[in-house]
Amino acid sequence: MAAGQGGDHHAPGDGGEHGTVIQGRYRLHELIGRGGMGEVWRALDESLGRRVAVKCLKPAGQARDAGFTRILQERFRREARVAAALQHRGITVVHDFGEHEGVLFLVMELLDGRNLLQILDDAQRHPLPVPDVIDIAEQVAAALAYTHTQGIVHRDLKPANIIRLSDGGVKICDFGIARLGHDIGFTSRLTGTGVAMGTPHYMSPEQIGASGEVDHRSDLYSLGCVLYELATGAPPFDLGDTWSILVGHRDSAPEPPRARRPELPPELDRLILDLLAKEPDDRPQDAADVGGRLKALRAGTGGPPHPAPPAPAAGEPGTQGGELPGWARQLTTGIPAASTRLRHTAPASPHRITGAWSTRGMRAGPPAPAPGVLAELAGRHAEALDLARIGNWRQAYDLHTAVAAARDQAQGPEHPDTLSSRYEAAYCLTGLGRTEEALGLYAYVGETRARVLGPDHPDTLAARHEAAYALGVLGRHLEAHQEYAEVLAARLRAAGPDDPDTLQCKHNLAYNLGRLGRTGEAYELAAEVAEARARVLGADHPQTLITRFEVGHMLGKSRRWAEALDVYREVADARARVCGPDHPDTLAAHYESGICLGRLGRSAEALELYESLVEARTRISGSTDPETLRARHALGVNLGRLGHWERALAEARDVAAVRERVLGHVHPDTLVSKREIAVGLGWLGRWSHALTVYHEVADAREQVLGATHPDTLTSRNDEAQCLLQLGRTAEAQAIYDRVAAQQHNAPQQL
Template identity: 65%
Template sequence: MAESRLIHDRYRLEEVIGRGGMGEVWRAVDESLGRSVAVKCLKPVGPHHDASFSTVLRERFRREARVAAALQHRGVTVVHDFGEYEGVLFLVMELLDGRNLSQLLEENAHEPLPVDDVVEIAVQVADALAYTHERGIVHRDLKPANIVRLTDGTVKICDFGIARLGENIGTSSRLTGTGIAMGTPHYMSPEQIGGGHIDHRSDLYSLGCVLYEIATGVPPFDDEDAWAVLIGHRDTVPQPLRVHRPEIPEHVQQTVLDLLAKTPDGRPADARDLRLRMTGPRGLPAAPAPSAARPAAPAPLPAWGRRLTGGHHATATALRPVLPDHTAGLTGEWTTGTAVRPALAGQTVRRERPTPSPEALAVLAGRHSAGLSLGRLGRWEEAGEVHRAVAAEREHALGADHPDTLASRYEVAFTLSRTGRAEDALDGFRRVADGRERALGADHPDTLAARQETAYVLGLLGRHLEAHDRYTEVLTARERIVGPDHPDTLRCRHNLAFNLSRLGRLEDSFRMVCDVAEARARILGADHPDTLVTRYEVAYALGQLGRWTEALTAYREVAAARTRALGADHPDTLAARYEVGISLGRLGRAAEAVDLYTALIADRTRLSGPDDPETLRARHGLGVNLGRTGRWPEALEQARDISTRRARTLGPDHPDTLVSHREVAVALGWLARWPEALTVYTSVAGTRDRVLGPDHPDALASRNDEAHCLEQLGRHEEAVELYRRVAALRDRRAH
């Protein structure tokens, strides 16, 4: 496109006048009509997107461009034309002579605009929004950069429709690249952040953020960290504008604060209502504040919120039960419970527990959701900190056995299971299960979910027989209550099949997981994430049975299906590709595995960085297969670098670090550098003895490595003695 300045045989591009996440804006001339225009060129779709995705994007672009072109209002940028040229989507708009609000603030050294200007901008934007909202069109990305003030004082909104390209495609995370709802963090409404229903009042909230910024010089929630800003929108009452700027009229302050209400119902009813309220004493009286009380002093952004970061880190969590939202519709039975106070003169006196306010419960619900978001990002330590704090406050406000309190306790236990504290997690899940049984009943889905997590953690602890018993109990209850094909029942059967493989019952595991895969495909669809998780487990079972050719085919099918359903960059897709490499290596096709891992490492590095555990795992796979192809110097270099990085990020005693350390020794041995190999083998064996115990299978394997190395060095008596010690430890462990 850059080679030919004339596009569509009509629009001559002259200079770039703006760049953004969606593409470039050019000053251009419409040679057919002889007028200056602006041409917005969207970035081409990358090669990692499939053809169906490109088709959906183009169709959505055309639909949104038609919507934008149909808008005819002095406050909305006119769209003249749209189309596609050499694979690039473009939009032709009127060329605006002015500055957007972001530029105005920048040019004014981020000093606020005059109050009269703020009111005038608010009135004009309100008129434009009233026009578009009455036609059922919501902008979704209103921000200073999308509001332009022309040299004659006219204010126009830009990018109607185009801002919504990432919405409702079904693969929107591949457009945004972050997994965060479409929008700009400083101006997003709470319902946008939470993925809730979006209507015209979301635009009003975003406008409130814009007005707050141009009136005070700073956004209502200002932090370098995107997730901290998002949580501020959801949980924190903004400071009154007059704290920043005392001369702001009270009616302007109140109207902007009302626009920033956490719930849509607390905001002005529509944009026309907003226009009247902003004029205040000069027009109609300002509307009264919403009934929800505002604290006298604004609540600070929680300390844990300041450490949040943007980005997307998904894990294969399809097996995790989704708990219902208990925050809606709380009954007096729960909110007016009793509590015991110290007895007086031998009497037991009970007092009523104060009923918590809806606002307080909403804040706790928002913090609970923030904890869940941290978990989805893999920030389990911080998620646990949030859930523990919320659990304590919910217990104080609602009682120990209230469903909300137990939901928070459940999440605390879940974070413990994800941070290596399995014993603590087991105790937590057991307490939650007992509490839910008392409060909800033994057969309630939430009670069974907690029992099932108990079984999962027993498996983490290697207590597979106990886990088997718990899974069987839960499965029996689920089949009785909701039937054999209910998703919760199938989830339990999947977990039971996984546990059977850990008990060595490989054939039983394989049969059960095949049944679950068939049932999930029939009920949920062949490409549903849960179906693909089970098909992934089918492939794993085939590998365990030594049927690697079939396993390879199964893993490849899962990888292809996940690419279609989740996207090429989704962590679950990448995990399936990793297992394809394992299968290739097992089949002696190491050269193909090297090519696969090389590509996978590039993708992992691009998405998560060079030190991410999954990037390092892929590099480990590459190193192993470099060795299999006889490229031992390269394998040694890989192993040393991975070992160093894992020691720095995971710790020197982490199992993965020790695996990489051992791989260094393997490569040294193949290069006949046995004295160096012996030093490394001895170090790994000593660490495993200390961390795992001398009779742990991994520790015993390391001692065998050490003995083998002694043999290679001609130190046969020492090797024989070490082999005898290993045999004795194995025998003791077996008995």
């Protein structure tokens, strides 16, 4: 059974128990689907004796503010109004809409069928037969032709929103973010909130560019993406992260479908590529035109469409493996969980093995789960990935952990799906700052995958890679180095030197070498990775630029400031071209350029750069954002270098006050700003005041970092120098002696 795709949490009234009655009329019987906006229940309309599907808006969790909740509710109401106005055999019928105990609901026809995402997954991502592709495309085009004449653009057309009925019919559902052509201003208010609209694998270039010029031809582009996936088994830009997918849609020509599946008719290949044109004017101009081309194509395929073959049995080998390089076969069709930190590997591919599962030497798998259980767990897993992608780490972790427990019971603790959920739970733990726990979970997943899948399997190496990253976060750089080196050796054996995962591991190894103080080796390896990534991924690819950024960092650590400045400027220019001048990564490269300018004695240029950077950071992120404060701190440093000490002191005091309020009085950044206050006071000859601040900073660092930490010892030296300026030589000498003794006895810092 299927209906308009839904979301998460409980049905109205009694927490989602079976038998809940909404408005004295709709009795909920069984949860049948989850999605981004709510959950869908099989229900009975007791007034008419009709079986229906009821979609309930997902209640707001603690991480969602009232504004976000209002946006979701408004989208839901719009879905009801838009969908109820549409009367076409290719569109899901909406019967009723209302609110029950604070929860919005939508009553729709109950459909007997499966959505295209489920059909592809059941077939283990094998492409559909050509007649089926053409038949589905023709029916979707007819439904779109109708909706477009009504002035409505769907804006989120994707396989999960297209249902193939058991009788062969096709219906589009979920008009939750459809744009009413006559209501552009209202839609702009909804989309200007920062809440994601559309799905990256199927978004048109004009949606990505946020130009506002999104019309019915955007749906045609999305249709092209869907047909590409049905015809080849994968979307046109099936890349490792959301940013790469969006840039692919915007800037890259898709590989022709026939390059992946040569038996496709040339006319179908041409139609798909026409639909995927970057400029709307270069696409077919309406869905009716697309339908006409499909009818002509069907007439030449030799007969009516036939049902799709049954999905291959568990463990049955695929038929497409040789058409793509090995590393590409490990990519998933879903969007990996995103993070504010660099994701060092794509998440493990979700395996679609069904039924009991066992490996030689293992105990027998558990009894085969009931039909639909695995599909429900896969949907909940995908929902957890979505939560992580927007930074809801707590909710994502809880859901991944629950899914892992359910998969453990249904499929066994060593089933790839169970381990995939454990892996993602570990990733969420790093997002929550619980790195020690994440490390333990990654180690478990890596060891189990090594035993079950093999030590060189990509999923095994993914878990070991993330374990190495966690070791680095914990400051255990020697252990991280060993783990990275072993993973790199395995990836070189299995995939070769130019595989993206191999290059990611090399990048991380270079970064870790830098943290070990092996700057020369780190620079050479980072330069090697940057050159390879430029060759394999392109000079402006974000991963290439990340490594180029690391090259600049290593040059700076080697005090090769002029070379570092050239690298940072090249990275900043490339990021401005690709991401935009106000993108955080662009601004980060500008920040490092300013550091280089200051080190080269070009403080006037650095000051001008930081003034612009402070303005941009404040405008984009606000005056209290940590990056805004970093830029203000650097501005103050360069004011001092130019002799503008009164201004420098005022800037340092302002930044220190904000950092103390936002970060706390012993946060390292707060203490850095307080030290800058003391520096300014000293330059202005106010040594007694400077001594008070230096002493406060030194005491705080000793409390937090320990007496022998280099930063603590630096602060004690600052105190001693200040005492010398005040003529208190004996006290200064006592501090110098104590610092020397502590440096002699301190453990070597990496």
